[in-house]
Amino acid sequence: MDIHLVRKLKSSPRRATQFWTALLSLFLALAGWQLLIQFTDLPAFILPSPADVGTRFARALTDGSLLRHTSVTLGEVLLGLLTGSTLATVLGYLLAKSRLFEQLLAPYLVASQAVPVVAIAPLLVIWFGPGIFSKVLICALIVFFPVLVNTIVGVRAVPNALRDLMRSLRATRWQTLRYLEIPAALPVFLGGLRIGAALSVIGAVVGEFVGADRGLGFLINVGRGQYDTALVFVAIFALVALALVLYGVVAWLENYLLKWQAWRSQ
Amino acid sequence: MQKTPILSVQQMDMIFPDDNGGLHAVENISFEVCPQEFVCVVGPSGCGKSTLLRVLAGLLTPTQGKINFAGGTPRIGMVFQDSNLMPWRSVLKNITLPLELDGLDSAQAALKAQDLIDLVGLQSFEENLPRDLSGGMAHRVALARSLVHDPDILLLDEPFASLDALTRDRMGTELLRIWQARQKTVIMVTHSISEALFLADRVIVLTQRPGSLKLDMDVKLPRPRAEEMRYTSQFGEMAKKLKDAIE
Ligand SMILES: Nc1ncnc2c1ncn2[C@@H]1O[C@H](COP(=O)(O)OP(=O)(O)O)[C@@H](O)[C@H]1O
Numbered sequence: 001m002d003i004h005l006v007r008k009l010k011s012s013p014r015r016a017t018q019f020w021t022a023l024l025s026l027f028l029a030l031a032g033w034q035l036l037i038q039f040t041d042l043p044a045f046i047l048p049s050p051a052d053v054g055t056r057f058a059r060a061l062t063d064g065s066l067l068r069h070t071s072v073t074l075g076e077v078l079l080g081l082l083t084g085s086t087l088a089t090v091l092g093y094l095l096a097k098s099r100l101f102e103q104l105l106a107p108y109l110v111a112s113q114a115v116p117v118v119a120i121a122p123l124l125v126i127w128f129g130p131g132i133f134s135k136v137l138i139c140a141l142i143v144f145f146p147v148l149v150n151t152i153v154g155v156r157a158v159p160n161a162l163r164d165l166m167r168s169l170r171a172t173r174w175q176t177l178r179y180l181e182i183p184a185a186l187p188v189f190l191g192g193l194r195i196g197a198a199l200s201v202i203g204a205v206v207g208e209f210v211g212a213d214r215g216l217g218f219l220i221n222v223g224r225g226q227y228d229t230a231l232v233f234v235a236i237f238a239l240v241a242l243a244l245v246l247y248g249v250v251a252w253l254e255n256y257l258l259k260w261q262a263w264r265s266q
Numbered sequence: 267m268q269k270t271p272i273l274s275v276q277q278m279d280m281i282f283p284d285d286n287g288g289l290h291a292v293e294n295i296s297f298e299v300c301p302q303e304f305v306c307v308v309g310p311s312g313c314g315k316s317t318l319l320r321v322l323a324g325l326l327t328p329t330q331g332k333i334n335f336a337g338g339t340p341r342i343g344m345v346f347q348d349s350n351l352m353p354w355r356s357v358l359k360n361i362t363l364p365l366e367l368d369g370l371d372s373a374q375a376a377l378k379a380q381d382l383i384d385l386v387g388l389q390s391f392e393e394n395l396p397r398d399l400s401g402g403m404a405h406r407v408a409l410a411r412s413l414v415h416d417p418d419i420l421l422l423d424e425p426f427a428s429l430d431a432l433t434r435d436r437m438g439t440e441l442l443r444i445w446q447a448r449q450k451t452v453i454m455v456t457h458s459i460s461e462a463l464f465l466a467d468r469v470i471v472l473t474q475r476p477g478s479l480k481l482d483m484d485v486k487l488p489r490p491r492a493e494e495m496r497y498t499s500q501f502g503e504m505a506k507k508l509k510d511a512i513e
Pocket residue numbers: 282289291309310311312313314315316317318475
């Protein structure tokens with residue numbers, strides 16, 4: 001118990017330093033940006049100043065448009081992530097457990113990966129309309145593969161010795177899944193989910209670029225069309241924030257669920 | 267006094283399929299084990315000792331022959347060569363695993379496990395993770411886990427092979443103590459002749475692969491056995507006999 005306490009005490013000042021370093025680096029970046037504007041005299045529609053972006057951000061926030069578009073994109077990202085990763089997990093588990101199943105499906109799965117989702121996004125929007133469904137579909141497709149692969153790798157990597165243990169205890173299939181396969185495959189699986197979460201954001205923006213009347217991708221298109229470059233910046237920053245939050249949630253989940261991994265408490 | 271055997275193995279053969287006619291791992295083995303007997307299996311490495319144990323545990327189906335347990339499918343407690351703990355479960359949770367598989371709720375399971383934690387001397391380590399344990403401690407957890415669900419038979423596959431000599435001897439003494447307290451039937455594979463003699467009522471020697479029965483020797487040493495016994499002439503003679511049988 002003492003050991004854990006010491007670890008905590010040690011890590012908190014380090015965290016604080018990390019925070020201040022990050023803040024400092026942000027401040028330096030903003031200062032550099034401002035200096036660039038000062039010395040190059042670029043027009044605002046090419047490169048708006050930090051202050052321009054700040055005021056545009058405040059306006060988009062107060063008229064509610066930023067929140068509205070962000071929540072649309074977030075909804076697409078989450079729905080796509082949920083459906084894509086759920087399907088991938090179930091299918092991945094079956095593929096990991098059955099060679100026959102794998103041999104039947106693997107060629108199609110590999111072939112499907114040769115088709116860039118970005119290229120078929122217009123097709124999906126034509127088929128399924130410019131609404132939320134086509135975006136969710138694009139997100140799900142883009143999320144599917146990394147989660148599938150990591151599920152397969154994770155389940156295959158479950159130690160045989162532990163499988164023997166479960167069999168010697170006459171564990172049922174369901175018990176083996178619950179007590180062994182899920183916890184053992186979790187680290188690799190969550191790694192896949194982390195990649196999937198980042199890709200899902202990309203999927204949603206691609207879908208919105210192709211055809212949409214709302215969402216952050218749409219907002220970028222609008223800003224570009226109106227030479228409102230500050231708005232483009234605002235939308236980009238919102239996207240970055242979204243991706244970071246998602247990444248943070250998965251990272252938190254990893255830290256919480258995988259506390260048992262030795263290197264995590266170091 | 268002749269007891270009825272708890273386990274009888276009859277003309278068991280194990281052949282692993284491969285490209286050239288199959289790999290014959292175990293050939294025509296027959297023996298019986300009585301309740302509460304402590305049997306050690308020794309033999310050159312690769313002779314099929316683990317295979318034999320895995321067949322007994324129900325992890326492999328023998329190619330030929332019969333395995334009979336008195337009273338149907340037995341409850342198995344197994345200890346593997348490395349401690350084979352689940353790294354995501356605490357010491358307590360590793361020990362309660364067999365009970366949870368039996369459908370006991372965590373509170374009941376924890377209560378039952380406490381006895382074994384005391385028995386193997388792991389008090390105050392209940393909440394630690396396997397990564398915090400030394401090799402000897404991890405093996406004690408594995409031993410507790412193999413006993414917690416009150417198995418009919420305990421199968422040990424070179425359980426202490428990865429430990430240093432001192433820890434190993436101590437674990438052996440501890441195993442004896444637990445065996446006496448719990449009155450279990452034990453079948454243990456080891457490659458150490460002195461370990462086999464020190465622990466067992468009976469030592470079975472297998473030949474080179476395909477492993478078949480070379481010698482089935484009773485160890486008529488008094489119990490409880492103390493460390494000093496390893497240095498008696500009787501012990502030395504039996505060790506010599508076993509050594510000759512293995513070579
Ligand atoms: N699952 C398996 N498939 C094929 N061959 C195996 C398998 N398990 C063991 N063998 C082979 O059977 C022989 C006996 O192995 P094992 O029982 O592990 O020996 P021991 O435990 O006595 O060292 C070895 O030659 C080994 O390679």
